Amino acid sequence: MNAHAKIKYWLEENxxxxxxxxxxxVQEGSIRGNESSAQAVIIEKCRKLGLSLDxxxxxxxxxxxxxxxxxxxxxxxxxxxxxxxxxxxxxGKSLILNGHIDxxxxxxxxxxxxxxxxxxxxDGKLFGRGSTDMKGGTVSLxxxxxxxxxxxxKLKGDVIFQSVIEEESGGAGxxxxxxxxxxxxxxxxxxxxxxxxFPKQQGSMWFRITVKGRSAHGGTRYEGVNAIExxxxxxxxxxxxxxxxxxxxxxPLYSKIPIPIPINIGKINSGEWPSSxxxxxxxxGRMGVAPDEEMKSAEKELxxxxxxxxxxxxxxxxxxxxxxxxxxxxxxxxxxxxxxxxTVLSESFEAVKGKQPAVExxxxxxxxxxxxxxxxxxxxVFGPGVTEAAHDVNEYISLQEVFDAAExxxxxxxxxxxxxx
Amino acid sequence: MNAHAKIKYWLEENxxxxxxxxxxxVQEGSIRGNESSAQAVIIEKCRKLGLSLDxxxxxxxxxxxxxxxxxxxxxxxxxxxxxxxxxxxxxGKSLILNGHIDxxxxxxxxxxxxxxxxxxxxDGKLFGRGSTDMKGGTVSLxxxxxxxxxxxxKLKGDVIFQSVIEEESGGAGxxxxxxxxxxxxxxxxxxxxxxxxFPKQQGSMWFRITVKGRSAHGGTRYEGVNAIExxxxxxxxxxxxxxxxxxxxxxPLYSKIPIPIPINIGKINSGEWPSSxxxxxxxxGRMGVAPDEEMKSAEKELxxxxxxxxxxxxxxxxxxxxxxxxxxxxxxxxxxxxxxxxTVLSESFEAVKGKQPAVExxxxxxxxxxxxxxxxxxxxVFGPGVTEAAHDVNEYISLQEVFDAAExxxxxxxxxxxxxx
Numbered sequence: 142m143n144a145h146a147k148i149k150y151w152l153e154e155n156x157x158x159x160x161x162x163x164x165x166x167v168q169e170g171s172i173r174g175n176e177s178s179a180q181a182v183i184i185e186k187c188r189k190l191g192l193s194l195d196x197x198x199x200x201x202x203x204x205x206x207x208x209x210x211x212x213x214x215x216x217x218x219x220x221x222x223x224x225x226x227x228x229x230x231x232x233g234k235s236l237i238l239n240g241h242i243d244x245x246x247x248x249x250x251x252x253x254x255x256x257x258x259x260x261x262x263x264d265g266k267l268f269g270r271g272s273t274d275m276k277g278g279t280v281s282l283x284x285x286x287x288x289x290x291x292x293x294x295k296l297k298g299d300v301i302f303q304s305v306i307e308e309e310s311g312g313a314g315x316x317x318x319x320x321x322x323x324x325x326x327x328x329x330x331x332x333x334x335x336x337x338x339f340p341k342q343q344g345s346m347w348f349r350i351t352v353k354g355r356s357a358h359g360g361t362r363y364e365g366v367n368a369i370e371x372x373x374x375x376x377x378x379x380x381x382x383x384x385x386x387x388x389x390x391x392x393p394l395y396s397k398i399p400i401p402i403p404i405n406i407g408k409i410n411s412g413e414w415p416s417s418x419x420x421x422x423x424x425x426g427r428m429g430v431a432p433d434e435e436m437k438s439a440e441k442e443l444x445x446x447x448x449x450x451x452x453x454x455x456x457x458x459x460x461x462x463x464x465x466x467x468x469x470x471x472x473x474x475x476x477x478x479x480x481x482x483x484t485v486l487s488e489s490f491e492a493v494k495g496k497q498p499a500v501e502x503x504x505x506x507x508x509x510x511x512x513x514x515x516x517x518x519x520x521x522v523f524g525p526g527v528t529e530a531a532h533d534v535n536e537y538i539s540l541q542e543v544f545d546a547a548e549x550x551x552x553x554x555x556x557x558x559x560x561x562x
Numbered sequence: 563m564n565a566h567a568k569i570k571y572w573l574e575e576n577x578x579x580x581x582x583x584x585x586x587x588v589q590e591g592s593i594r595g596n597e598s599s600a601q602a603v604i605i606e607k608c609r610k611l612g613l614s615l616d617x618x619x620x621x622x623x624x625x626x627x628x629x630x631x632x633x634x635x636x637x638x639x640x641x642x643x644x645x646x647x648x649x650x651x652x653x654g655k656s657l658i659l660n661g662h663i664d665x666x667x668x669x670x671x672x673x674x675x676x677x678x679x680x681x682x683x684x685d686g687k688l689f690g691r692g693s694t695d696m697k698g699g700t701v702s703l704x705x706x707x708x709x710x711x712x713x714x715x716k717l718k719g720d721v722i723f724q725s726v727i728e729e730e731s732g733g734a735g736x737x738x739x740x741x742x743x744x745x746x747x748x749x750x751x752x753x754x755x756x757x758x759x760f761p762k763q764q765g766s767m768w769f770r771i772t773v774k775g776r777s778a779h780g781g782t783r784y785e786g787v788n789a790i791e792x793x794x795x796x797x798x799x800x801x802x803x804x805x806x807x808x809x810x811x812x813x814p815l816y817s818k819i820p821i822p823i824p825i826n827i828g829k830i831n832s833g834e835w836p837s838s839x840x841x842x843x844x845x846x847g848r849m850g851v852a853p854d855e856e857m858k859s860a861e862k863e864l865x866x867x868x869x870x871x872x873x874x875x876x877x878x879x880x881x882x883x884x885x886x887x888x889x890x891x892x893x894x895x896x897x898x899x900x901x902x903x904x905t906v907l908s909e910s911f912e913a914v915k916g917k918q919p920a921v922e923x924x925x926x927x928x929x930x931x932x933x934x935x936x937x938x939x940x941x942x943v944f945g946p947g948v949t950e951a952a953h954d955v956n957e958y959i960s961l962q963e964v965f966d967a968a969e970x971x972x973x974x975x976x977x978x979x980x981x982x983x
Contacts, residue, residue, distance in 0.1 A: 357950075360925040361926070370801075373797060405780030405783045407780055408836055409831070409843075412830060415889065416848035532779055
């Protein structure tokens with residue numbers, strides 16, 4: 142029995158235990174500010190595996206002052222970052238395995254068919270907020286490590302497992318890990334890619350645009366200026382900007398993606414009274430950033446677009462719309478497609494699935510941007526689960542994919558870090 | 563000294579008392595649900611004048627089931643309607659003098675230069691929420707009645723003074739008075755017309771339009787349907803509908819008004835998260851109704867417009883925007899310009915001001931719609947104060963106009979009701 146066969150067999154034999162671990166993690170709902178109980182499950186697991194643990198509360202000066210820091214959270218205490226290292230024997234390449242423990246809010250519970258934190262299993266799927274994004278992927282990582290440890294396989298390079306907070310809100314957890322010194326020769330982030338390899342990731346950042354009007358009674362609305370009408374001019378301009386920006390994208394990885402770097406208008410609020418002319422409209426959204434683009438230059442492009450919108454209208458000329466950059470901010474990722482880590486992951490995928498993996502660019506930002514741009518660590522995003530299920534009601538993950546991903550990642554670990562025969 | 567000269571003199575001599583009455587009324591802020599203390603001031607005044615008082619809580623079955631009833635208020639108890647009648651000697655025409663006691667909320671107090679309920683006087687202006695809309699007008703009515711009573715002038719026809727609640731929210735107070743039997747040969751409503759005569763009034767009604775989308779992650783926004791984008795299609799159609807409807811208005815009374823019957827989009831809310839595609843957008847607004855138009859036919863026109871908007875877009879075709887008619891609803895008013903009440907008021911105006919009054923159509927609905935359409939009572943809206951000040955911060959009224967209006971209304975009362983020599 143070769144090492145691959147042993148891993149396959151071990152994963153089959155431990156399917157129930159692995160499933161139970163994922164169930165536990167989902168049941169410990171870890172919405173922002175409440176990550177500690179899910180982290181406790183991770184810590185217990187890592188302790189049992191004999192890994193060297195580093196548990197710390199993020200939020201020190203160095204982090205908050207870093208230009209890539211992005212968070213509106215005031216207090217990180219009680220909800221630590223966890224890093225657990227499997228020390229190699231030396232002479233191999235190191236590998237970061239990064240998963241985030243925070244999940245987005247469940248939304249309206251009535252929209253769910255069952256309790257959003259049930260961890261209910263049906264037809265080979267495990268349901269619950271965070272199952273796909275991304276506790277399923279984290280369990281793939283832990284299973285891959287456990288298989289290697291339990292099978293007595295000795296890796297040369299270090300494997301650095303990370304369970305971080307704050308990915309959904311801008312990546313402060315991974316940034317804190319990078320600043321604490323955790324960088325490596327490569328990293329895998331098992332976000333739900335539907336088992337595709339994503340060497341490039343779309344970055345993104347949130348914007349808020351304030352458009353002014355002048356209030357009046359609705360019956361004499363011509364005495365005022367309707368902020369909603371003016372906001373429509375701005376939003377039409379943003380739609381044009383999105384078209385322009387996407388026409389420039391020529392990377393074949395994006396050839397199948399309708400809008401590689403969308404500008405999403407996610408929110409608008411204006412007005413307080415049906416029969417008054419509203420004097421302010423606030424638009425919030427998310428601007429996609431191309432893998433090879435600087436965040437600053439994307440910012441400038443949107444700000445320039447607002448200036449042009451202002452020039453097209455006499456009122457806006459005197460009352461130009463204002464942009465703020467707030468909240469979420471994810472650096473893009475940009476790894477060459479023939480990077481050795483891509484080769485290793487592709488070969489491992491083929492060994493398990495009997496076919497070549499699909500390679501695409503991710504339509505969303507991940508902590509990969511921070512790991513690669515700030516931590517100089519080459520990153521591939523690859524994991525179980527489908528994007529569409531993430532953030533949605535009745536979020537679920539296919540358990541088969543969790544175990545397939547574990548198998549592929551275990552093979553990749555051996556290949557990347559090297560084995561002491 | 564003829565009757566006019568006596569009235570003029572009486573008003574001059576009682577300027578301080580009249581001003582103090584208005585100040586008291588403004589100081590008793592009477593926002594919806596808190597009308598009782600301002601009504602108490604009115605009741606005390608009417609009692610001293612020896613008027614026959616009818617004080618009652620509205621909200622009985624007959625009112626609530628009436629097709630013109632429009633209110634989302636559940637409880638009217640403790641905040642009565644007040645009607646005070648000055649009985650005539652007989653043989654004359656009756657006259658309703660109608661003022662509403664409710665005022666709109668003051669908004670953000672910080673935007674006011676002084677306490678919004680101060681009743682502060684400066685440069686001949688009295689400041690405060692409700693000063694113009696329409697406690698100033700109500701004081702004109704009370705002063706006109708008091709002058710006539712105190713000067714011993716005996717009117718033939720009845721004068722029915724009304725201080726009603728709920729005008730700002732759809733006219734349930736005046737409707738209740740009509741249903742209680744208070745109709746007359748004519749009515750004056752001293753809303754702030756800037757001393758112009760308004761024989762016609764724009765009606766209006768509130769609408770709420772719900773536009774559906776489909777949620778998705780902002781990074782793959784093409785997997786969803788943005789409710790804000792679809793709402794923009796609807797709002798553009800509403801703008802076109804407004805143009806069409808106003809092109810049809812040929813009444814010369816509207817010749818100086820840029821948009822005789824506006825469709826005001828007063829409010830939009832959509833989305834909860836910048837990086838999600840919003841799945842619902844809710845638009846609220848106010849539709850102006852022409853003096854000679856049926857409310858129902860205006861409703862149908864907007865609903866038809868939504869159907870056309872739906873036809874222009876594949877998504878909307880399957881997910882048509884829905885309209886609701888909620889909240890405020892004011893019937894239009896439509897009196898012929900050569901109605902005897904117009905003549906009487908014009909002549910009284912000329913006797914006081916030495917020039918012809920301006921005659922226009924009001925850009926907003928008043929309780930005149932209910933009085934004329936439900937109560938069959940011919941209505942002219944005429945009063946002190948400027949529309950622009952109503953509902954705005956630092957609302958104020960010119961005290962001179964309050965007394966001028968009182969003088970004009972007193973003359974009109976004598977002319978309309980007739981005098982027993």
